[in-house]
Amino acid sequence: MKTDKKQRKPGKIFILSGPSGSGKTTLLASLIKDNKISNLLVRSCSITTRPRRTGERDAKEYFFVTTAEFKRLQKAKKILEWTRYLGYYYGTPKGPLESKLKEGQNIGLCLDIKGSRTLKKLYPDKTVTIFVLPPSLDELKTRIEKRSRADRKETASRIRLASQEILAAAGFDYCILNQNLKVALGELKDIFLQEIKK
Numbered sequence: 175m176k177t178d179k180k181q182r183k184p185g186k187i188f189i190l191s192g193p194s195g196s197g198k199t200t201l202l203a204s205l206i207k208d209n210k211i212s213n214l215l216v217r218s219c220s221i222t223t224r225p226r227r228t229g230e231r232d233a234k235e236y237f238f239v240t241t242a243e244f245k246r247l248q249k250a251k252k253i254l255e256w257t258r259y260l261g262y263y264y265g266t267p268k269g270p271l272e273s274k275l276k277e278g279q280n281i282g283l284c285l286d287i288k289g290s291r292t293l294k295k296l297y298p299d300k301t302v303t304i305f306v307l308p309p310s311l312d313e314l315k316t317r318i319e320k321r322s323r324a325d326r327k328e329t330a331s332r333i334r335l336a337s338q339e340i341l342a343a344a345g346f347d348y349c350i351l352n353q354n355l356k357v358a359l360g361e362l363k364d365i366f367l368q369e370i371k372k
């Protein structure tokens with residue numbers, strides 16, 4: 175029997191992981207802005223207890239909450255996966271992600287390695303994991319220092335963690351070397367367009 179309603183394909187989850195300073199957030203934002211992609215991909219906004227950086231807006235880069243609020247949401251099972259990074263909590267809100275998936279939307283997230291593994295386990299057929307590698311540890315150090323100039327302790331911790339995180343790259347579906355943003359974005363776009371056809 176013919177039906178007028180187009181069969182909607184289920185949405186996919188695209189996770190970008192990589193050390194702090196690898197450029198994963200910029201890559202995801204640039205992918206979503208791309209003319210060919212903007213109608214096909216939405217970003218999931220995470221919840222965090224980390225303080226806001228200059229220029230970050232609530233409900234845009236993150237939902238910024240107190241630790242008490244984060245724990246309340248966790249207890250109410252409103253957080254699908256979460257991690258603790260350098261003493262702060264980060265989590266993916268459950269409701270928005272599930273409803274977007276049901277509507278057939280593709281979702282982009284930037285998560286740490288733990289988060290990426292959790293979502294891959296929860297949605298093995300829907301999740302595509304992409305690891306973003308920095309060109310070198312020296313370049314990564316420069317990028318991290320630029321970002322958190324004010325806080326030397328945080329800079330050192332992010333650099334230390336980054337060297338450990340890079341070792342996890344092999345477990346991902348794809349790896350992208352972010353030496354040149356334009357080239358890396360081209361690769362990410364190709365991966366996305368191929369995966370949504372599957």
Ligand code: 5GP
Pocket residue numbers: 191192193194220221224255256257259264265266284285286287288289290
């Ligand atoms: P940043 O403080 O640099 O914004 O984020 C620190 C780390 O937490 C990054 O690796 C980032 O991708 C990760 N992250 C951000 N939001 C989430 C989340 O909701 N869940 C998990 N597991 N990691 C997150």
